[in-house]
Amino acid sequence: MTSSDVVTEEADAERVAPPVLRCRDLRKSFEGTAAVNGLSFTIAPGETYGLLGPNGAGKSTTILMVAGVLAADAGQIDVGGRAMTVRSVRAKRAIGYVPQETALYPELSGRENLRFFAGLYGLGRAEGRARVEDVLDIVGLADKASATVKTYSGGMQRRLNIAVGLLHQPELLILDEPTVGVDPQSRNAILESIEALSAAGMAVLYTTHYMEEAERLCDRVGIIDRGALVAEGTTRELTGLVGEADHVRLDATGDLAAAAEALRGLPTTRTVTVGPDGLDILDADARTALPDLLAVAAGAGAVVRSVAVEEPDLEAVFLHLTGSRLRD
Template identity: 70%
Template sequence: MAVRMDVTPALRCRGLRRRYGDLIAVDGVSFEIALGETYGLLGPNGAGKTTVISMVAGVLRADAGEVSVAGQPMTPRTPAVKARIGYVPQDVALYPDLSGRENLRFFARLYGLSRAEARSRVAEVLETIGLAERARDPVGEYSGGMKRRLNIGVGLLHQPRLLILDEPTVGVDPQSRNAILASVEALATGGMAVLYTTHYMEEAQRLCDRVGVIDNGRLVAEGTVRELTALVGEHDRVVLAADGDLPAAAEKLRTVAGVREVSVGAGRLELLCGDGRAALPEILACLASAGVAVRSVELREPDLEAVFLHLTGKSLRD
């Protein structure tokens, strides 16, 4: 007998709407996040991200629509459902006079863990966030990046089904930032669902399985990076430094499946492709048959920055 897989989303939002006076901050936002998936919610300042996160976390009641976590409806008055969420806000919420371990033990008890459970979970979380060796030091002596990592650790103590990370790398040094990103990657690999907001497009490209772009309170696009770039007509760019009869080779390249456009420059060919990685073997074979010697190959895949600018008319940090 086949084992039935649980396909209930870790998070499901349907038609979320929130108004502040005459301002509609969120207007009919819907999306889902599966277990083991990292979902990036991107938008310029004032787009409605914070309001969406507040409704997802049960801090703010929606005027319309619904939120469910692991199949259970979420409202500000459903603490049992809230307990399935780990929320890591932008602002660090720690006690500087306590050590890292003492901070975690305090929050573990607030989550309702027994003393034995708290002791075990604190040790595990300290390893996860890479602070086991600094666990006895006062948090006031931590660097900004270490405080951010401990802040994430607080959200992990009760082993939530969904972890909300609201711009977790703001103001941290490159080493700590990379440690935070590596931790998030490990959490998703372990089966946790992650809702991630950031003002750094490269983070979204590295971490997120899917991305939702919100602007003026509405979700204007959603999908994988590849799907979003295709949606707005962006293509991969393949640049080849080469020697030989390049104009003749360009004519042959235009017949290769997936190649949309070919231009010839001084000692180089530039191609636009639907999927550069998939087309590259045939491109190189075509050039070899045309007697062209390729000196270097550069594949430039379209990024989220171009997509975001196309969709919103703004950069992510606006």
């Protein structure tokens, strides 16, 4: 076996790695009204999956079922290959659940809080103390560990709440609106911590009302509305799904009319508009097409001074699919 064969086999193994979370046809109703209606999705090791939806779409109900807090009416949830129910102790051990509300003891220090929860997780004294220091580093609170939690800012308390969820080294971390109401410094610290955890191989289920967070963190996004998954994919896949195009602005002089006519002949170009200071182009895939756009414009007599590209975002997709903005 050659070294290239070994690399190929390792790559194949990574591609077929089973998902950490698998949800199949989840259903839950309250008093005859469907809150979750046939929801299915998976999360792979090292993947951050964003679950987005308007208020009342079924996000919270889904999270509670995944965490084993709420029983599903139908469907199946597997975490790390173990079936999840409200009585599934082994499956629950694979989850770190960080709810919106902080659950901390204000009169204790950050370190004392973590040591208490380490005991609840069943960690031995030496292991627990080591994990406490590890998670304090992860969330950036090592220098504040001896201060009482009542002196922490709201953002620091949320970071400590995340640290609690990491103590037992879960396979899946569930984060429900972790940055609501926090200061910018803590918010950035939280996002950096999540990025590091994902890079280290942890699967993350993430809900947020901040679209820029989803775009920054999430490898894939599932958009739910009225309890059903209406779209799923990367940001690029989702924007392509609803026909959104990239906006390319060429600040240019010269024969702009000829350049516009030539650019309209490119396969991914949708529209070209001539303005007083250049050209505005809508293109299906500016990342790939930009070299051709510049070459064709120059070849037709335009002198390009600068280029700006604005890609479509998740907000436009969300509005198109649900009829509302994420924060409505």
